[in-house]
Amino acid sequence: MAENKKQTALGDKAARQLAIATRTVPQMVTITPRWLTHLLNWIPVESGVYRLNKVKDGSNVEVDCSARDERELPHTFVDYVENPREYNLSAVNTLVDVHTRVSDLYSKPYNQISEQLRLAIETIKERQESELINNKEYGLLASVAHSQKIKTRHGAPTPDDMDELISKVWKEPGFFLLHPLAITAFGRECTRRGVPPPTVSLFGSQFITWRGIPLIPCDKVPVEKGKTKILLIRTGESRQGVVGLYQPNLPGEQTPGLSVRFMGINNKAIASYLVSLYCSLAVLVDDAIAVLEDVDITKYHEYK
Numbered sequence: 144m145a146e147n148k149k150q151t152a153l154g155d156k157a158a159r160q161l162a163i164a165t166r167t168v169p170q171m172v173t174i175t176p177r178w179l180t181h182l183l184n185w186i187p188v189e190s191g192v193y194r195l196n197k198v199k200d201g202s203n204v205e206v207d208c209s210a211r212d213e214r215e216l217p218h219t220f221v222d223y224v225e226n227p228r229e230y231n232l233s234a235v236n237t238l239v240d241v242h243t244r245v246s247d248l249y250s251k252p253y254n255q256i257s258e259q260l261r262l263a264i265e266t267i268k269e270r271q272e273s274e275l276i277n278n279k280e281y282g283l284l285a286s287v288a289h290s291q292k293i294k295t296r297h298g299a300p301t302p303d304d305m306d307e308l309i310s311k312v313w314k315e316p317g318f319f320l321l322h323p324l325a326i327t328a329f330g331r332e333c334t335r336r337g338v339p340p341p342t343v344s345l346f347g348s349q350f351i352t353w354r355g356i357p358l359i360p361c362d363k364v365p366v367e368k369g370k371t372k373i374l375l376i377r378t379g380e381s382r383q384g385v386v387g388l389y390q391p392n393l394p395g396e397q398t399p400g401l402s403v404r405f406m407g408i409n410n411k412a413i414a415s416y417l418v419s420l421y422c423s424l425a426v427l428v429d430d431a432i433a434v435l436e437d438v439d440i441t442k443y444h445e446y447k
Contacts, residue, residue, distance in 0.1 A: 168253055174265050177272045178359045180387070181346060182318055183424075184379045185399060187391035193230040195425055196223060230281060232390055232421040235270050239263045239416045243408060260403055260416060267401070267420050273363040274422075275387070276320075281423050283320070283374055283385070284365075288429040298439035300329045300373060302338060305353045311433035312375045315382050316356050320374040321438075323360040326351065328440040329373075335444050369441040377431045384431040390421040 186193070198221055205217040239259050246255045276283050291311050295304050309316055321329075330351065333340050340351045340358075350357040356375070364371060377384035389400030396402045400422050406415040426432050 166252060169258055169262060171262055171265060173269060175269065175272075175362060176346075176348070177268060178346070179272050179275060179320060179361055179363075180268070182359065182378060183275075183385065183387040185387040185389055186380060187399075188230075188232060188388045188423075189391065191232045191390060191421070193232075193388050193423065193425055194227050195230065195427065196227045197428075198222065199224055230388060230423045230425050232388060232423050233274065233278065233281070235267050235274070235420045235422075237263055237267060237418050238406070239418060240413050241416070243412045243414055246414070256414070256416070260418065263418050264397065264401065264403075267418055269363075271420055271422055272361070275424050276361070276363045277365065278424075281425070283376070283424065283426075283432060284372065284434065286424070286426040287374075287432055287434045291429060291433040293433070293435055294437045295435060295439065298437065299332050299442040300325060300435065300438045301332045302336065302353065304435055305329070305373075308373065308375045308433055308435050309354060309356070312377050312430060314430065315377055315384075317376050317378045317384065319353070319356060319358045320361055320364065320376060321358060322362060322364040322366055322371050322440070324366060324440040325364070325371050325373055325438055326358050326360055328438070328442065329353075329358070331442070331444060335446075366440065369439060371438045371440055373435040373438055375433050375435075380427065382431075383428045385424065385426050388423040388425060393419070393421070 200222070203219075204221055205219040207214075207217050241256050241259050249255055274282060277285075279285050293304075293307055293311065295301070305319070308319075330340070340353050342349045343352050343355075343357055344350075345357060350359065352358065364374070378386070380386050391399065393400070393402035395404040401418070401420040404417045404419075406417050408414045
């Protein structure tokens with residue numbers, strides 16, 4: 144039988160009672176890089192309304208390539224749409240409640256109010272990205288013209304499908320936007336054909352590309368029953384692309400379009416903070432965006 148040896152030094156368990164543990168800030172698995180909001184060009188909308196003016200029919204504008212004679216030049220004008228679409232900024236709000244006892248007693252090493260607000264802001268920004276894609280009024284998927292929608296040939300996203308998508312947004316295409324599972328499905332099709340896509344470094348991260356256009360992952364692009372969609376987007380007002388809209392100069396502004404305001408302390412000693420984010424999105428012309436539909440992400444291949 145093993146002999147019970149007498150402890151001759153202070154043990155770890157007891158010693159830890161005197162030690163200071165290094166603590167992290169609260170971690171939250173739902174936080175993502177939110178690449179879409181980084182890649183969009185954002186336009187301040189002072190009045191909360193963005194009016195998108197268009198030309199009725201540019202093909203009716205007559206011009207002449209004059210020969211060396213005195214022929215009469217054509218008279219023309221450019222007509223505007225009389226009732227242009229107006230985009231109203233959408234709000235994402237929440238109230239963060241913190242008991243004053245908690246914030247007074249338990250705010251070392253991390254301030255309880257700051258951490259509560261940080262996590263609430265992260266959640267609001269995640270919802271913002273989801274609305275930019277899925278909102279039924281102004282989201283990307285709801286803004287694609289019928290002529291800019293195509294379907295996969297055989298379900299899985301192939302290089303041919305991506306090329307056809309590029310043909311729809313051929314004027315300075317900016318990036319593909321797709322679910323991470325769609326990226327892996329496209330990667331499998333490239334591997335099968337022996338054309339592994341190259342990578343590019345953006346924001347300190349690596350992205351695969353197709354024809355030099357980066358594939359930007361976003362888990363807000365919907366996946367239903369093994370099917371998803373792939374978007375191709377041109378951005379920027381000067382390029383007649385897709386633009387994000389936000390309200391500038393808000394009271395308590397933390398970042399563009401997002402504010403935090405103290406709402407007071409109630410008779411239960413609970414302090415409330417209003418977190419608000421105002422944003423929208425506009426597609427300036429139809430060919431600024433296209434979508435590949437019926438993208439099957441469940442197809443795998445056997446390699447021999």
